[in-house]
Amino acid sequence: SYEISKYNNELVLGTLLPRQDVRLKESQRTVELALERAKLASELDLNRARYELEQARIQRRKDNEKHAELVEDKGLLSIRSPCAGVVYYGRCVDGKWGEINSLKQKMLPEKTVPKGAVMMTIVDPSKMHVLGSVGEDEMPNVKVGQETKLETKAEGVEPIDARVASVESIPEGGGKFGLEIEITGDCPEWLVPGMTGKAKITTYRKKDALLAPTDAVHTDEDSEREYVWVVEEEDGKVEVEKQWVKTGRSKGKEVEILDGVKAGDVLSLDPDEKGTENKEDADHEEETDGDD
Template identity: 35%
Template sequence: MRSTCCLVLVALLALIVSPATADRPPLEVVPKAATDEAQPASAPAAEPETKPAPETFTVEPKRLKIEIDLKGVFEAARMTPVSLEPKVWSALVVERAAPPGTVVKKGDQLLWLRMRDIDQQLADTEASSALTALALKQAKESLRFAEAASPDAVTWAQRSKRIADEQYQDFLDLVIPYEDRYYVLDGRGLALRLEAAEEEVKQLRQMYKADELVDDTEAIVLKRNEYFLDRTRIDSKVSDMRHTRRKDRDFLRRRETEAKNHKDAEIAWDKAQMLLPMQMEEKRLKIKKMLYDQAKADRKLVELKADREMMVVRAPADGIVYYGKCLRGAWPTAGQMDGKLRRGGRIGSLEVFMTLVQPEGMLIRAQAGESDLHNLKVDQAAKITPTGYPTQKLQGKVTDVIILPPGAGQFTVKIAIDGDVGPVTPGMTCGLKLVAYDKADALLAPAKAVFHEDDDEDLRYVYVQRGEETVKQSVTVGRSKGDDVEIVEGLAAGDVILLDKPDEPK
């Protein structure tokens, strides 16, 4: 009873909340037991659920054209870079240069360099070379005389040694043993002289005193002898001192001198024997070194003259003057060279400061990304639109695809140009359109309608609608463009395919 009341209350609440409509039948309250058993009979019949029709696509032949857009630069097929490679001269200072765009013929002067410094260097080098040649000649003559005099020099040194030995031996034998005796005798001699002088004066005084008469002559004689006596006394005293010093000092010095002279003679003889051959060899080696230096100086003079001649820079070919070096169609150093090729500027050895461009037979150099490589091939047609002349349309074809990248992810494509290029010059840029694929009756399908197996992405398939049935069909795909993909095998024109996977394909 209690459950029945609850059901009645729920039914009443539903009636109040639901909007009243004329179509809706009145709600019938059924007991729970009856509801459980008889609900299917009393509830209205449910309408069958209608699923929306799947989205489809009808395969029809259409034109599939794939084009690649690239940026390119016009480049001369024939270019002659101009640089200098001096051997010894490095001061390449510019006076003036042919302006860019100048049309020159082979042999026309392109660059005027400062010659004053190299001319001065040439004059100095020539003078130095002449002095070196003269010094070499003198050295050769000196060696010739030395070689001639060398035997006599050794003989003379030997003779001098022998004489020194003899003199020293005489000193040892004849001087040293008798030197003391000479001192004694010299002392006795001085004493005798003094004694004789004193005796003579004494006798004169006694004689004159005895006569008690002294004339003028006798007085003079006496005075003279007295003077000689005084002088003899002084001489005796000085001589005695000299003899003492001679014995104690001078003779010792003489011994040292004689020994030194003898030693010097021995050294001179040893020196002559040892050094004379070495001196001769030194002279020969110096001559060899001078010969080497002379050859080096002569070579430098020749190279300096060649550098001087090279510094008159003339055009090696006909062409148009461009500043700098062409690098993959661009001129990255043109601005730098414009500054260097002014008065006072300097250019370096092997630096390409100019390029002579022959505009006939230009080509186009373009850079392609790695993702475009499969769409590029030799002889591929190209449409060319010069950036500076967009109304001028040119035709060309690919001549080379260089698969070694000059930069990260960039590959070089070269394109030959058909016909006249008009006002276009090397260094200008252009836009390129290359037809990678063109098929008039390609079967195209939306890429999202083509599926692949989970375990093999190369196995592709679509769902084909055939009447009331949906069939899974294997296909082979070709090129793709945008959201479409080409069906090479597995479908025919007019086939209808599903855009999404069905729930239960047959």
């Protein structure tokens, strides 16, 4: 029994306990390694979580910016008129709307409009004015404020009262000067922007002007003075006398006579007329030639 007890004691102290101690140490080491791995994994997960959180914040910021852009773009889809009026396709160039037909096709669903193109113009019919041009031969006689009559292409309507509002001092091409005409009379309801017509401007007014046919006025080749043939009938005898005249402005086939004849005088329209020369005028011409 003593031997058995001694053997068991040596077995326990020499073998079992050391082995158990080794197992405990190995188990402790395993637990420590597992703890270290857990800590490392936890740190990695935390860093990953922090990274993913930062990425989510960046993405959220981008999404917010994109959302703001979309909201702003949506606002651009709603076109608000800056004033009351009528919508015209395209833009107005010198009173003409040359882009209407092309833009009507481009503004259909699924069509595109060129970048920077003017899609439409808001026109206030109550503030219409007329754009026109005048030739360089007539430009010196056209002044701001002159009375004007507007004649549209509509048949059976009265001319519209207007006045010259402005005249360009620089030609726009082709010897034409642009001008703007303001409507002063009643504007008919059917008159709309884009219509065309003619404007008659009163550049000169003289109620008692004496007019004669331009065919009755001739120019002397030597003196370059103008004259007419005055027809006089006395006692059944017809006489034709040359009369020097001073002319003013002309309109169409008529010219203003400032001096030389009076109202009621009969003038010959025959370009080959031959008559007697006014003696006083002839003497005056000879004296003038002598002075020269």
